[in-house]
Amino acid sequence: MGKKISIEPAKRVKDLPPYLFAIIDRMKEKAVAKGVDLIDLSIGDPDMPTPKHIIERMRKAVKNPAHHQYPSYVGMLSFRQAVADWYKKRFNVSLNPGTEALSLIGSKEGIGHMPLAFINPGDYVLVPSPGYPVYPVAALFAGGKVHEMPLLEKNNYLPDLGAIPKGVLKKAKLMFINYPNNPTAACAGRTFYKELINFAAKNNIIICHDAAYSEIYYDNEKPLSFLQIPGAKEVGIEFHSLSKTYNMAGWRIGFAVGNKEAVAGLGKIKTNLDSGIFQAIQEAGIEALNTDDKVLEKIRDMYQERRDTFYEGLKKLGLEVNKPKATFYLWVKCPKGISSMDFTTLLLNKAGILTTPGNGFGAPGEGYIRFALTVPVKRIKEAVERMGKVI
Numbered sequence: 413m414g415k416k417i418s419i420e421p422a423k424r425v426k427d428l429p430p431y432l433f434a435i436i437d438r439m440k441e442k443a444v445a446k447g448v449d450l451i452d453l454s455i456g457d458p459d460m461p462t463p464k465h466i467i468e469r470m471r472k473a474v475k476n477p478a479h480h481q482y483p484s485y486v487g488m489l490s491f492r493q494a495v496a497d498w499y500k501k502r503f504n505v506s507l508n509p510g511t512e513a514l515s516l517i518g519s520k521e522g523i524g525h526m527p528l529a530f531i532n533p534g535d536y537v538l539v540p541s542p543g544y545p546v547y548p549v550a551a552l553f554a555g556g557k558v559h560e561m562p563l564l565e566k567n568n569y570l571p572d573l574g575a576i577p578k579g580v581l582k583k584a585k586l587m588f589i590n591y592p593n594n595p596t597a598a599c600a601g602r603t604f605y606k607e608l609i610n611f612a613a614k615n616n617i618i619i620c621h622d623a624a625y626s627e628i629y630y631d632n633e634k635p636l637s638f639l640q641i642p643g644a645k646e647v648g649i650e651f652h653s654l655s656k657t658y659n660m661a662g663w664r665i666g667f668a669v670g671n672k673e674a675v676a677g678l679g680k681i682k683t684n685l686d687s688g689i690f691q692a693i694q695e696a697g698i699e700a701l702n703t704d705d706k707v708l709e710k711i712r713d714m715y716q717e718r719r720d721t722f723y724e725g726l727k728k729l730g731l732e733v734n735k736p737k738a739t740f741y742l743w744v745k746c747p748k749g750i751s752s753m754d755f756t757t758l759l760l761n762k763a764g765i766l767t768t769p770g771n772g773f774g775a776p777g778e779g780y781i782r783f784a785l786t787v788p789v790k791r792i793k794e795a796v797e798r799m800g801k802v803i
C-alpha cells in the first residue's frame with residue numbers, strides 16, 4: 413500500500429460560510445428520520461411538474477443525433493433568438509441575440525461566474541443583504557472583496573446607494589441586485605432603477621440584475637425588467653432563470669442579456685470552463701419561452717391562492733408580514749424577542765414546519781423568517797393551524 417497523502421481543501425473553500433441550505437437540509441433529515449410529518453416551506457423549489465408541451469419537445473429533441481455532440485459555447489442561436497423574442501414581447505426591449513444574449517446552465521451558474529470575468533483581487537463587489545448567498549461567495553471565489561448593502565424594511569428593501577462608503581465605491585466594480593427580491597419579496601420600481609443606472613454610470617460599476625422571479629407576480633402587476641429603463645444596457649446585464657417561471661429547476665437552463673461587453677466577458681469564462689447546455693434542453697427552453705400565457709396564468713393563480721391563504725392565516729395569528737406582489741416567498745417578522753434561528757427551531761421542533769431563518773441570508777435578515785409557497789394550499793392551511801398551537 414502506498415503512503416496516504418493529506419488532502420487539504422483550499423483556503424477559499426475552508427473560509428466558506430456553511431451554505432445555508434445545507435444546514436437546513438441536515439435539520440430536515442433529522443426531523444424526517446424521527447418520523448415527523450414535515451411541512452417543508454424552506455426552499456424555493458417549485459413543487460409542480462414542468463408543463464407537458466415542454467417535456468414533449470424534449471422527448472423529440474433527445475432523439476436528434478445532432479444534439480448528442482458538443483453544444484455551442486454561447487448557446488444555440490435559435491435559443492438566444494427565442495430569448496430576444498421573449499424580451500421583446502414581455503418587456504418591449506430589443507436585444508441582438510448574437511451579442512447581447514448568452515445561455516447559462518441555470519442562472520446560478522452565470523451569477524457564480526460573473527465575478528471571475530471582471531473582478532481583480534481587491535476589487536469590491538456590492539451585494540444585497542439579506543440576499544441570495546451565491547453573490548458574495550462568487551465574489552470571494554474571484555478574489556474580490558464583498559460590501560453588503562443592507563435591505564431594510566424602512567427603505568422598502570431597496571439598497572441605500574448613498575450609504576456606500578467612498579473608499580468602497582472607488583474600488584467597486586460589480587453590483588448584484590435582485591427584484592422581485594429573494595428573500596424579502598420586495599419589488600423595485602422605475603425610480604429606483606433610474607437612480608441605480610445613474611449611480612452605475614457615475615461610479616463605473618457593472619450592474620448585474622437577477623430577475624429570477626420576474627414572472628412570478630400577483631394581481632396582474634407585472635414586474636419591470638431593469639433593461640426597460642433607458643441607459644440600462646450601457647451599464648449592466650440581467651440574469652433570468654427558467655427554473656421558477658416554467659417549473660424547470662432540475663433542467664438547468666437560464667440566460668443573461670444586456671450589455672455586450674459584460675455578456676462577452678462572462679462568455680469567455682464559460683468557454684474555458686464548461687461546454688454549454690445540452691441542446692435538447694435548449695430546444696425545450698425555446699418551447700418554454702413560447703409557452704402560452706394561459707399556462708403561466710394557471711401557475712400564477714396557483715401561487716396566488718397559496719399566498720392569500722398563507723397571508724391571511726399569518727395575519728390571524730398576529731404575525732407581521734407584507735403581502736408580496738411577486739415571488740413565492742413570505743418574509744415574516746419573528747414574534748418580539750425571538751431570534752430568527754430560535755423561531756425556526758421552535759417551528760421545526762414543535763410544529764414540524766421547516767422555514768429559513770432570515771439571518772441566513774445576511775445579518776440584516778435577523779428578526780425574520782422566510783416561508784416558500786412551494787406546497788399545496790391544504791398543507792399551508794395545516795401549517796397555519798399547527799403554528800396557531802405553538803406561538
Ligand SMILES: *Cc1c(COP(=O)(O)O)cnc(C)c1O
Nearest residue numbers: 518519520544594624653655666
Ligand atoms: C432560484 C434563484 C436563482 C437560481 O436559479 P437557477 O436558474 O435555477 O440557477 C437565482 N437567483 C435567485 C434570487 C434565486 O432565488
